[in-house]
Amino acid sequence: MTDETTPAEPTPAEPTPAEPTPAAPSGTGRIVLLTTSHRVAPGVLSWPAWQTLRTADRVLCADPDHPQLPYLREAGVAVGFERPDASELVDACAGGRTVVVLPSGEGDRRLTDGLARLAGSGRVAMPGLELLPGSYDLPGARLLDLVAVMDRIRRECPWTSQKTHEGLAKYAIEEAYELVEAIEDGDRDELLEELGDVLLQVVFHARIAEEADPGEDGEGAEPFSIDDVAGALVAKLVHRHPHVFGDEKAETPDDVRAHWLRTKAVEKRRESVTDGIPLGQPGLALAAKLAGRVRAGGVPVELPRGEGVGYELLALAARAEEAGIDPETALRAAARTYRDAIRAAEGVGGPAA
Structure with missing residues (x-):
């Protein structure tokens, strides 16, 4: 009998018809x-x-x-x-x-x-x-193994059992950057691994959240699980895609984006199109995000003018966003080309590992 916390070898996502068995002689069963x-x-x-x-x-x-x-x-x-x-x-x-x-x-x-x-x-x-x-896995079934393994590690691993949301925060950032690098490199094997590492952060944080203590007065943190995370996400996606799950119409990506922003504004009770934009993100990404919100929201505001490279970069980021280009990605691609040129000039050879 399989241990409930130890995944067995994966079974097919759906039954694959076997090669026809040669007909057995009559009476052999x-x-x-x-x-x-x-x-x-x-x-x-x-x-x-x-x-x-x-x-x-x-x-x-x-x-x-x-x-x-x-x-x-x-x-x-x-x-x-x-x-x-x-x-x-x-x-x-x-x-x-x-x-x-x-x-x-x-x-x-x-x-x-x-x-x-x-x-x-x-x-x-x-x-x-x-x-x-007799039964077979549906798509996503291996996530059950991931939850079971994470649960056991949280209970039995001395390192994992002591981790908190705050102690793990830096790893979420690191794994996100490694995922971006795998995408930029076009390395499918790395992409597979890094997606798993990002997923681990989600499951890890959700497992920690199960242990929250609301306290006797009920004013502490309420526990939640990975099922609560998934359930909330499903509800959000369905609500924000009425053109898929409802009667709304969306003919272009801009239609979808405009509806998305309107829906989020109602949900979050936002007073400004800038509400909810994290100011701690990289500068070019921040500038492009602001420009995108202004454009989608139809806010009549001009780009600020000023001296210095910062305003020039702001204008470039806004121009890139309007053209459908992510300026952060574009700059990273150019920087990687620059890095390769530096290494070639140094006689080092191919791209850095």
């Missing part, structure tokens, strides 16, 4: 290996799985603690707790019988290897062999 995902609630099985279980001549499982067993008993499916070897299983199918086997770990590999050896020997009339997915 068939063996059905019924697989299930530990990420799906026990008892939730596909209709073909229930049909096969109800009509099988025998159902075998070597694990008396298999999570599906209580639900099979409730459905009136008799299960034998036997661990037959390959030849015994073949004999059990004689006369055209169907035997269903519920896999339960390493012991079943011995069985399947034995069946393969028998089939390869050519000395035995083999029954048909079918792999039937």
Whole structure:
């Protein structure tokens, strides 16, 4: 039985049709290996799985603690707790019988290897062999493993168990920059890893938030979980996309952006288009964000004029934003080219690692 906090090997996101099994000689029967995902609630099985279980001549499982067993008993499916070897299983199918086997770990590999050896020997009339997915993972199912692993690490790891929101804040910034770098490098392997690192920060903070103590007077921090985070995000996305989930119309990205800003202004009760813009972000990104809000909100304000490079950069950032260019990204790309030119002039070679 799989430990609830230890992810098993991933199962397919959806069942993949196997290669057709060659027709077995009449009377040799068939063996059905019924697989299930530990990420799906026990008892939730596909209709073909229930049909096969109800009509099988025998159902075998070597694990008396298999999570599906209580639900099979409730459905009136008799299960034998036997661990037959390959030849015994073949004999059990004689006369055209169907035997269903519920896999339960390493012991079943011995069985399947034995069946393969028998089939390869050519000395035995083999029954048909079918792999039937009783339940399988939907997209996003591996997130359940992530939550379970994070929960265990939080309980048992001396370093992880002591971390706070404040102590982790710097890592969120670092991981975000590493993600940007992976995108700029066009490195798909790095992108995969860095997305995982960013996701870890979300799950880590949500796990810490579960431990919040509201206090006896109820004035402390209210706990919340990763499900609360996901639920709030889903509600927000649905509410802010009425052109997808409702009756609103949006023909262009600008239509979507304008609606988004109007909705957020109502939600946040903002008095200015500048409300909610973090002033601590990099300067070019800040300037472009302000210019974008002004343009989308139709605020009649001119760019401030003044001496110095700051006002020149402000004008460049506003111009870039109007043209659909992220000035921060553009400057970083130019800076990376400059860095490569410096290294080439130094005779160092390729880009820095």
